[in-house]
Each structure stands twice: as structure tokens, then as C-alpha cells.
Amino acid sequence: MRVLVSGASIAGPVLAYWLTRHGHEVTVVERSPVLRKTGGHAVDLFKPAMDISERMGVLPRIETLATGTTRLTYLREGTRKPLSADVTKLFAAASDRHVEVMRDDLSEIYHDATRKDVEYVFGDSITSIGDEVTFETGAPRRFDLVIGADGLHSNVRRLVFGEVAKTFVGAYLAVLSVPRDLGVPGEMIGHIGPGRTAAVYGARHLDDARAVFLFRSPELSYHHRDVARQKELLRQALRGLHPEVDSWLEHLDGDGAFYFDSITQLRTDTWSRGRVALVGDAAYCPGPAIGGSTSLAVLGAYVLAGELSAGGDHAAAFARYENEMRDLVHRSRAFALGVAKTLIPSTRLGVWGLTRGAQVLTSLPSWVVRPLAKLNSKGVRMHDSMRVRDYGRQGAGTPAP
Ligand SMILES: Cc1cc2nc3c(=O)[nH]c(=O)nc-3n(C[C@H](O)[C@H](O)[C@H](O)COP(=O)(O)OP(=O)(O)OC[C@H]3O[C@@H](n4cnc5c(N)ncnc54)[C@H](O)[C@@H]3O)c2cc1C
Numbered sequence: 001m002r003v004l005v006s007g008a009s010i011a012g013p014v015l016a017y018w019l020t021r022h023g024h025e026v027t028v029v030e031r032s033p034v035l036r037k038t039g040g041h042a043v044d045l046f047k048p049a050m051d052i053s054e055r056m057g058v059l060p061r062i063e064t065l066a067t068g069t070t071r072l073t074y075l076r077e078g079t080r081k082p083l084s085a086d087v088t089k090l091f092a093a094a095s096d097r098h099v100e101v102m103r104d105d106l107s108e109i110y111h112d113a114t115r116k117d118v119e120y121v122f123g124d125s126i127t128s129i130g131d132e133v134t135f136e137t138g139a140p141r142r143f144d145l146v147i148g149a150d151g152l153h154s155n156v157r158r159l160v161f162g163e164v165a166k167t168f169v170g171a172y173l174a175v176l177s178v179p180r181d182l183g184v185p186g187e188m189i190g191h192i193g194p195g196r197t198a199a200v201y202g203a204r205h206l207d208d209a210r211a212v213f214l215f216r217s218p219e220l221s222y223h224h225r226d227v228a229r230q231k232e233l234l235r236q237a238l239r240g241l242h243p244e245v246d247s248w249l250e251h252l253d254g255d256g257a258f259y260f261d262s263i264t265q266l267r268t269d270t271w272s273r274g275r276v277a278l279v280g281d282a283a284y285c286p287g288p289a290i291g292g293s294t295s296l297a298v299l300g301a302y303v304l305a306g307e308l309s310a311g312g313d314h315a316a317a318f319a320r321y322e323n324e325m326r327d328l329v330h331r332s333r334a335f336a337l338g339v340a341k342t343l344i345p346s347t348r349l350g351v352w353g354l355t356r357g358a359q360v361l362t363s364l365p366s367w368v369v370r371p372l373a374k375l376n377s378k379g380v381r382m383h384d385s386m387r388v389r390d391y392g393r394q395g396a397g398t399p400a401p
Helices: 011-021 047-055 059-064 087-094 103-112 155-161 227-238 243-253 293-308 314-343 348-363 366-374
Strands: 002-006 025-030 042-045 071-076 083-086 099-102 119-122 126-129 133-135 145-148 166-179 187-193 196-201 208-216 258-266 276-278
Touching: 002 011, 011 025, 011 103, 011 293, 042 047, 042 103, 042 293, 047 059, 047 293, 059 099, 059 103, 071 348, 083 087, 099 103, 126 155, 145 155, 155 276, 166 227, 166 243, 166 314, 187 348, 196 227, 196 243, 208 227, 227 243, 227 258, 258 314, 293 314
Parallel strands: 002 025, 002 145, 025 119, 071 187, 145 276
Antiparallel strands: 042 099, 071 083, 126 133, 166 208, 166 258, 187 196, 196 208
């Protein structure tokens, strides 16, 4: 089949990889003029996404570029004594196999793994989907299927599904590139107060450091491409948390990479219509930074490609893909809402509870934390609870050996 994929971030290239492996002809159209190596925070790959990356042969490169963050050091607003936690214990409890990697690096790795076999068209966007697909700049073309892997603000979803149900989680996420010497590789250093938090971290291989900000707010009015307004909103929300945070915010005046988005959850359970389907954040974003959306995107892309290659028509394949992903998506949504409440507490007591809880948990020996977490396959362990089927050798519906 000839398949058009919109979006070349995470879900798009992973889907393209597996579709070409199953013998399909794939074109990926990406609105950005080049691969978006600009901005973004570290993202988490949990066991199923690690296993899929291993099958793609890219895991060693991902592990080489891991951020290597092991410690979290926080100062509560209005206090002087920093608190420290060992984050490796938290991740080891959440997943048997985990890596934290910069989104930009991960996107480039998946892109590199596909560039030989996939046609990439940068700097264009779909304008209509009918018998032919039309583009902003390119000539109209025909495809058997069109897949939207174009993120939370998906263009394909807007064109085909119109408005879909969403829940604004009541918070915003921003990431800013700051000078390298502000970050300490291996450590995330931050400040937390009621309704807002900011932290900075570096990694050995990065030539900058990243400051990440989370804040609670009623829904703000801005366009998702109006960067100047987003920067102003961020300044207003975080100013005064701590003089160090104010100094990070000064870098908003530069032209360093910047990412800003509302933490919004998509609530629709239908991810296909006719010849069109959605994957990754375009379909089931549980909320940036809170629900493991990158792992969900990798897994969803793998499952969609596998089901499309397992025989039967595309309608049956889309239905199987939706069935396969639905339970995990529902659990990710519930989990993400809980994380949002915990991660950005709105009261002083909540801030105290979060920092104290993290300290206590990470001071326990791993042999206590791990078995406790393993009892919780609906919460912190939910990603590991998903099996990665082997579509290549055994077809749909057969668990991997
Ligand atoms: C620059 C950037 C920075 C990010 N930073 C963070 C972060 O710090 N923390 C976090 O939790 N998540 C971040 N994300 C989101 C994170 O990558 C996703 O939640 C997750 O990895 C799922 O990936 P995805 O491929 O489904 O969607 P996304 O990663 O959102 O990718 C969507 C892709 O589609 C492209 N696109 C959008 N509109 C069109 C169009 N009309 N035509 C063609 N292509 C289009 C986008 O440019 C992008 O490449 C970021 C995304 C981007 C694009």
C-alpha cells in the first residue's frame, strides 16, 4: 500500500519504519522545513518502547545519548535547605527497562533509521484529503491511506474529525534552552512552590542546558505558534519563585530553542475514519510531560503498522489497532491526571508532601521499592504491562515469545 504519514517527530518515523519493513511504500510530510532539532525536554522510554527500539536496531544509539540524570535536588519556595532524591530508584520501580533521552535526539535517531527507505517531504502540510491529497505547496497526490502523526494540534485530525473532546488539565509546560554552564550533567536542580515549579539540567553530550517550567493556571489565551506571547505568559507565571529562576527567565530574551504547550488530554476513543487514522499524540495524547506520551506513541505506531500488515482490509486493521491500544490509553489518561495533581501541587502542604514523599521513597532500598511498585500495574507500572506482539513473524494477535 502507499501510505502518507503527516508528522516526522516520534510516532511518524517509527510508523514509517515498521510500514516499510512490512513492505509498504511510505511518504512522510512534515510542516517544519527541517527535522525539529529545536527545543524539547527529556522524554521517557519504558520497557515496551525500549523493546521496539531494540528490534529497530537503534537502542544502542539511544542509550549512548541518554541524559544520565540520576539526582533531583529541589528547594521549596521560602526555604534554604535543598532536598535531594535518587531518581534512578523511581524509574527502576516504574519499569524494568527505562531510558531518559532528549526528544530531539530520539526523533533524529528514528528519522535516521528510516531515511533510506522513506520519502520525507519537509516544509509542507496537507490541505485536504479526498480521492487525492492536496498540499500547501506540493502537487496533489494519491495514497491508499493517510495517517496523522502530527501531534496534539494535529492537522489531519482537524481536517477529518473536526473538534474532538479534550480535557485541559489546568497546567502548562515550557522548556527553554539556556547556557550549558547553568546545568550539571547527571543532576536536575530546581525550585518548587504552590502551583509552579522550575528546574534546570544538562547532559554530557548537549551543548546547552535545558530549563523546564510547569505551572498551574486557568486556560490562557494564545495561539500555539505565537512564541512571543507564550514567553510573556511564562514570565508572568514563574517570576519571583526564586532569584535563580528569574535569572533563567532572562534567557527568554534570546533566540534559544523554546517549547510551550498546555497540558491537555485528548478524550476521543475513535482514531480512524475511512482511509485515515491517527497515531501518537494526534490520537491519544494523555498530556505532555505527565502520561508517558512518547512511549505510547512508539507503541501505537508499532501496533498500527503491525495490524495493517497482518492481513484483511485497512478497516479491520484500524479496528484491531484501536482495540489493542484502548485499555492502555485509558489507563494512561487516568494516570496522567493523578501525576498532574501530584507534580504541581497547588498548596504549601502539597509541596511539602511531594518533596518529602520523594525523599522517603528514594531513601528506601530498591528491594523494597520495586516489589511495592510491581503490585501496581494500573498505575506506575502500566507501560510495562503492555505486551509487544511479534507481527513480523507471527501475524496479528499472537504474543511475542
Ligand atoms: C519541538 C517539540 C518539542 C517537544 N517537547 C516536549 C517536551 O519538552 N516534553 C514533552 O512531554 N513533550 C514534548 N513534545 C511532545 C512529544 O514529542 C510527544 O508528546 C510525544 O513524543 C509523541 O510524539 P508524536 O510524534 O505523536 O507527536 P509530536 O512529537 O508532537 O510530533 C508531531 C510532529 O508533527 C509535525 N506537524 C505538526 N503539524 C503538522 C502539519 N500540519 N503537517 C505536517 N507535520 C506537522 C510537528 O512539527 C512534529 O514534528 C515536543 C514536541 C515537539 C514537536
